[in-house]
Amino acid sequence: MSTANVPLDVEAAIDHLMNFLSVEGVTGEEAAIAAAVSEALKKIGVPASAIRFDDANKRIPLPTQTGNLIVDLPGTKPGPRLLFSTHLDTVPLCAGAKPKREGNCIVSDGTTALGGDARTGVALLVVLAETLLKNKLPHPPITLLFTVREESGLHGARELDPKELGGPVMCVNVDGQLASELIVGAVGQENWEVSIKGLASHAGVAPEKGISATLVGAIGLAEAKAAGWFGKVVKGDEFGTSNIGIFGGKDGKPAGDATNVVTDYAFLKGEARSPELSFATKIVDGYEAAFAKAKAAVTDHEGATAEVTFRRAASYPPFKLAEDSPVVKRAARALGLLGIEPSYLFSNGGLDANWLDKAGIPTITIGAGQAEIHTIKEFVKLDEYEKGCRLGILMATLED
Numbered sequence: 001m002s003t004a005n006v007p008l009d010v011e012a013a014i015d016h017l018m019n020f021l022s023v024e025g026v027t028g029e030e031a032a033i034a035a036a037v038s039e040a041l042k043k044i045g046v047p048a049s050a051i052r053f054d055d056a057n058k059r060i061p062l063p064t065q066t067g068n069l070i071v072d073l074p075g076t077k078p079g080p081r082l083l084f085s086t087h088l089d090t091v092p093l094c095a096g097a098k099p100k101r102e103g104n105c106i107v108s109d110g111t112t113a114l115g116g117d118a119r120t121g122v123a124l125l126v127v128l129a130e131t132l133l134k135n136k137l138p139h140p141p142i143t144l145l146f147t148v149r150e151e152s153g154l155h156g157a158r159e160l161d162p163k164e165l166g167g168p169v170m171c172v173n174v175d176g177q178l179a180s181e182l183i184v185g186a187v188g189q190e191n192w193e194v195s196i197k198g199l200a201s202h203a204g205v206a207p208e209k210g211i212s213a214t215l216v217g218a219i220g221l222a223e224a225k226a227a228g229w230f231g232k233v234v235k236g237d238e239f240g241t242s243n244i245g246i247f248g249g250k251d252g253k254p255a256g257d258a259t260n261v262v263t264d265y266a267f268l269k270g271e272a273r274s275p276e277l278s279f280a281t282k283i284v285d286g287y288e289a290a291f292a293k294a295k296a297a298v299t300d301h302e303g304a305t306a307e308v309t310f311r312r313a314a315s316y317p318p319f320k321l322a323e324d325s326p327v328v329k330r331a332a333r334a335l336g337l338l339g340i341e342p343s344y345l346f347s348n349g350g351l352d353a354n355w356l357d358k359a360g361i362p363t364i365t366i367g368a369g370q371a372e373i374h375t376i377k378e379f380v381k382l383d384e385y386e387k388g389c390r391l392g393i394l395m396a397t398l399e400d
Contacts, residue, residue: 006390007135008127013389014101014382016040016130017123021099021106021115021380027089027151031065034088037122037146041071044130056159060149068156069146070164073129079140079400083168083361084128084392085157085352086121086175087150091374106380114378116370120385121174122146124368128392139396143168147352150175154316157352162359169361170327172395173353176367179387180340182331183365185320186347186354187240188277190312192284193269194220194291197307199300200264208301210262214255216306217247217266220287220294229286233272240274241348242283273348275318284312316350319357327362334394338387366391 019040025033038051050072057064069088075081090097094115097108108114125144132139143165147156176183196217201210221244224230233240246269249255256263272283288310295308321328323344335342353363368388369381 006393008131008386008389008393010386012130013123013127013386016126017120017380017385018099018106020119020122021097024095024097025088025090026092026095027149028062028064030088030148033122034066034069034146037069037088037126040126041129044126045133046071046073046129054161054164056156057148059159060155062149062152062155064149064155066148068148068160071129071144072166073132073142073144075139075141076136077138077140080169081141081143081166082396083143083145083165083171084125084396085145085147085171085173085356085363086118086125087147087156087352088122089149089151090115090117090119091151093374093376104382106382108376108378110376113374113376114380116378116380117373118150118175118370120368120370120380120388124174124389124392127389128396131393132396137397141166142396150352154350154352154355157355158316160355160359162361165361170330171353171356171361171363172327172331172392173351173356173363173365174368174388174392175351176365177369177371177384178367179384179391180335180343181345181367182328182342183345183347183351183353184323184328185275186318186349186351187273187275188280188318188354189271189273189315189350190277190280190284191269191271191315192287192310192312193267194311195309196266198262198264198266199304201262203260203262207262211298211300211304211306212262213266213306214263216291216294216298216308217255217268219297220268220291223290223293224287227286227290229283229290233283235282238274238276238279238282240272240279240283242270242272242287244268244270271315275320275346277314277318288312316354317358319354320346321362321364325362327364330395330398331364331366331391334391334398337394338390340387
């Protein structure tokens with residue numbers, strides 16, 4: 001199949017996208033968008049028996065309305081099963097989005113983000129199914145996967161049971177901007193947090209009797225920075241990044257209650273990323289050592305120190321596909337048919353692809369027009385969305 005005869009109904013594809021952009025579904029609250037996708041699939045001829053939900057939400061450690069949505073499309077020709085994936089949820093800034101067309105773009109009304117991340121993917125997967133069914137295109141067995149809680153920690157993909165997918169040999173994940181940009185790998189991440197229990201005292205009458213949890217936290221961060229573990233981190237041939245995201249108190253409140261009281265509690269939370277998870281672990285080791293130094297540096301008048309509890313957990317593993325791997329070669333072939341030169345990217349952010357690859361399913365991530373994501377300036381570029389749809393159709397129908 002060449003680009004000239006990819007039978008894409010562009011206006012129908014845009015209608016699907018406009019519909020899904022208008023359905024709210026922030027991370028953890030995906031029931032409404034899952035229902036909208038299920039209904040759209042039934043309308044285009046996918047039998048209800050082929051549409052199901054797993055129970056990943058029961059394993060996700062955060063309240064989640066529904067499991068991952070999984071759709072089985074029987075093959076019309078022999079061949080190994082293919083998987084196409086995307087995520088249902090949006091970031092909270094997308095709540096209440098009102099999409100509208102402006103020339104070659106879809107934008108919001110300027111008060112919210114749009115949700116193109118990754119409603120472009122949601123629409124593309126539905127367009128793929130519709131195009132295959134409507135035009136009776138030959139294709140191998142295909143599974144469509146719509147995950148939940150991607151934006152809040154890749155939880156849907158992490159808790160997915162790969163046995164639910166029917167044994168696909170490769171996956172096309174839709175969660176990028178340009179069709180020409182093939183994301184072939186991504187960093188891994190390890191998270192850390194520290195609880196600091198100091199000792200309150202009157203800051204004017206007897207400050208020396210207190211142990212400032214705020215000061216311990218501040219010194220810990222300064223020690224991490226001085227040792228080269230903050231921000232962009234390079235140690236010999238190893239590199240990564242780190243950040244402190246939260247510095248506060250209990251239950252999301254500020255650390256401390258008043259300026260005249262030595263702070264008795266502080267909570268800090270951060271992350272470390274690297275193409276090698278072992279180096280992300282080293283970065284977190286650096287933070288743990290920094291907070292140990294900070295603990296020793298802050299005492300009361302009797303020499304007592306704060307209670308410092310440091311915790312860490314791997315968030316997701318890194319991965320990288322070889323450019324000659326079957327899924328990368330398939331994507332490059334499809335782009336060639338579209339007259340597009342591929343570029344290969346390594347992402348500094350986590351993707352569902354991290355966990356799908358970990359599950360033994362080599363996964364490439366393609367783009368479909370989302371831009372300026374997670375901001376009120378977010379938009380979808382419709383010519384890139386069209387290219388993404390054509391790319392998806394070609395990847396589903398290429399001869400092996």
